Amino acid sequence: MSAILQNILKGGAETPSPSSSGDADFADFPGAPEQPVAPVSGGVPVVNTPSQGATTAAGTAVPFTKWYRVWERTSPQDFIQEAFVLPFIILVLLSHFWGTRRNRRTARTWAKAHVPLLQSEFEVVGYNGIRKEIPTPPEADEIEIPEGIIKERSPQEFVLYATGRQNVAFVDVTIKLLKWYNPVYLFGDWMLSMVMDSWPAPTQKIDCFAYAFDGKEKDIVPVPAAEKETLERRSKANNSSYDGFVFAVVHKNKMRQLREDRYDVSLTFTKDNPKLPAWTTVMSESAEVTDMILTKDLISAIENAGDAFEYLVITDQPLEKPTTIDETTPRKRINLSLQVPSGSSVSVYDTTKTLFAQFLRLTDRLVSVAHFRAEVSRKIRNKRDEEIRRLKRADEEEKAEERKLAAEKIKKDEREKTLRNMSAEEQRKFLEKERDREAKRGAKKQSRRG
Structure with missing residues (x-):
C-alpha cells in the first residue's frame, strides 16, 4: 500500500498491479499514460512533457497549457466591450485630475495676490492658528503660500479665515469655481441656464464676509484677568458699536437676483447715484446713509474693479425672512462679492485688490461715522x-x-x-x-x- 502512495505522489510512470501488492481489494489500474500527469494545480490537471515547462521537485517537467497561456485561448474580439468603455474611463479620470488642478491653481493664485494684504491687517490668517509672515519676492507670482492658509472644502470650493483685528471679529472668504473636473455636469448647467430663467448660469465668484464686533468684544474674545481692567478702559475710549442699517452698491445685472434672493436688501429702495458708474445702482434705506458710505476711495475702487464687481452689502438683517423674533436680532456684517477674472497670473487681481482693501477697512469707517440723527434712526x-x-x-x-x-x-x-x-x-x-x-x-x- 505504501508503495502505491509513493508512486502516486511521485507521479511515476508505472502503476503496480494488485498481485504485486498482494491486496485483492484493488482493481487493476489502467496502463501508464504515455505522458505522465502531474499533481493537480488550481483544479486543472497538468500534462507533463519532458521537452517544455517547469521542473517539479521530483525532476519531471510541468508544461503550461492553454489554460495558463491567455494569449493562446483569447483573441482581440473578446475585449470589444472593454475597448469601448476604457477610453471613456481614461477621459473621465484625465478631466477630473485636470479640473481639480486647475481650480487649486486658481485658488492659490488668489491667495498669492491677497494673503499679504490680509496679513498686514489681521493677526491670524488661515487655519494654522499661528501667524507666519510670507516673504514677498519681487515677482508676485513667486510667492509661496504655506499649507493651512487656504482650505479645500470641495474640488470647486475653497475657504480662507482671518481674525485678530480691531473692530472686526473675523473675515470669511469663499472661492466658488466651476466644475471643470466634471465637464458633463458643467455642460448640463450651461444648457439648463439657457433654457430656464430660474436656473442660474455657472459662474466663478469670490464671497467675502466681514463680521463686526459691534461693541461685543468682551463676549467674544476671552480676556485674561490681568489685562481685564486695561481692556475695559480701552473699550470705553474706543467703542466699536455703530447704528444698524442696510446699504448696497450693486451691479445692475445682479440687482433683480439680489432683491429676490435676500430679505435684507428687500427693505431698501433703489436709486442711481451720479457719483457711481452707470452700470451700478444703490440700494439704501436713507439718503444720509448713502452719502456717508460713498467716499471717493470706495467709488474709485468700484470703478477699477469693473465687470468683476457684483455687489457690496452692509447689513444688520438676516438673509432669509425671519420666522421668529430671535431671528430679527441684528447681526452686523459686510459682504463683498466679486467674479474671478480670467487668467492664471497674480496680476489679474490688480483691478480688485484696491476694492478688497476698502472692504477690510470699511468697518473702521462705520465705527467712526455711522451714528445717525434721531429722524434717520427712527x-x-x-x-x-x-x-x-x-x-x-x-x-x-x-x-x-x-x-x-x-x-x-x-x-x-x-x-x-x-x-x-x-x-x-x-x-x-x-x-x-x-x-x-x-x-x-x-x-x-x-x-x-x-
Whole structure:
C-alpha cells in the first residue's frame, strides 16, 4: 500500500498491479499514460512533457497549457466591450485630475495676490492658528503660500479665515469655481441656464464676509484677568458699536437676483447715484446713509474693479425672512462679492485688490461715522419694529390656536368620560339634547346672516 502512495505522489510512470501488492481489494489500474500527469494545480490537471515547462521537485517537467497561456485561448474580439468603455474611463479620470488642478491653481493664485494684504491687517490668517509672515519676492507670482492658509472644502470650493483685528471679529472668504473636473455636469448647467430663467448660469465668484464686533468684544474674545481692567478702559475710549442699517452698491445685472434672493436688501429702495458708474445702482434705506458710505476711495475702487464687481452689502438683517423674533436680532456684517477674472497670473487681481482693501477697512469707517440723527434712526427702526410686530401677532395667533385646540381636547375628553358613565337610555337623551343645541345654534347663525 505504501508503495502505491509513493508512486502516486511521485507521479511515476508505472502503476503496480494488485498481485504485486498482494491486496485483492484493488482493481487493476489502467496502463501508464504515455505522458505522465502531474499533481493537480488550481483544479486543472497538468500534462507533463519532458521537452517544455517547469521542473517539479521530483525532476519531471510541468508544461503550461492553454489554460495558463491567455494569449493562446483569447483573441482581440473578446475585449470589444472593454475597448469601448476604457477610453471613456481614461477621459473621465484625465478631466477630473485636470479640473481639480486647475481650480487649486486658481485658488492659490488668489491667495498669492491677497494673503499679504490680509496679513498686514489681521493677526491670524488661515487655519494654522499661528501667524507666519510670507516673504514677498519681487515677482508676485513667486510667492509661496504655506499649507493651512487656504482650505479645500470641495474640488470647486475653497475657504480662507482671518481674525485678530480691531473692530472686526473675523473675515470669511469663499472661492466658488466651476466644475471643470466634471465637464458633463458643467455642460448640463450651461444648457439648463439657457433654457430656464430660474436656473442660474455657472459662474466663478469670490464671497467675502466681514463680521463686526459691534461693541461685543468682551463676549467674544476671552480676556485674561490681568489685562481685564486695561481692556475695559480701552473699550470705553474706543467703542466699536455703530447704528444698524442696510446699504448696497450693486451691479445692475445682479440687482433683480439680489432683491429676490435676500430679505435684507428687500427693505431698501433703489436709486442711481451720479457719483457711481452707470452700470451700478444703490440700494439704501436713507439718503444720509448713502452719502456717508460713498467716499471717493470706495467709488474709485468700484470703478477699477469693473465687470468683476457684483455687489457690496452692509447689513444688520438676516438673509432669509425671519420666522421668529430671535431671528430679527441684528447681526452686523459686510459682504463683498466679486467674479474671478480670467487668467492664471497674480496680476489679474490688480483691478480688485484696491476694492478688497476698502472692504477690510470699511468697518473702521462705520465705527467712526455711522451714528445717525434721531429722524434717520427712527425711520430705519420703524421697518424693523413693523416686522417684529408682525411676528408677535403671528406668534400670538399661533398660541391662541394652540390654547383653543387644548380646550377642545379637554372638553371632548370630559364628554367621552360622561357618556361612558351613562346608561344607553341616558346616552340617547344626552345626544338628542346635543343635536337640539346644534340645530338652535345653526338657526341663530342663519337669522344673523339674513
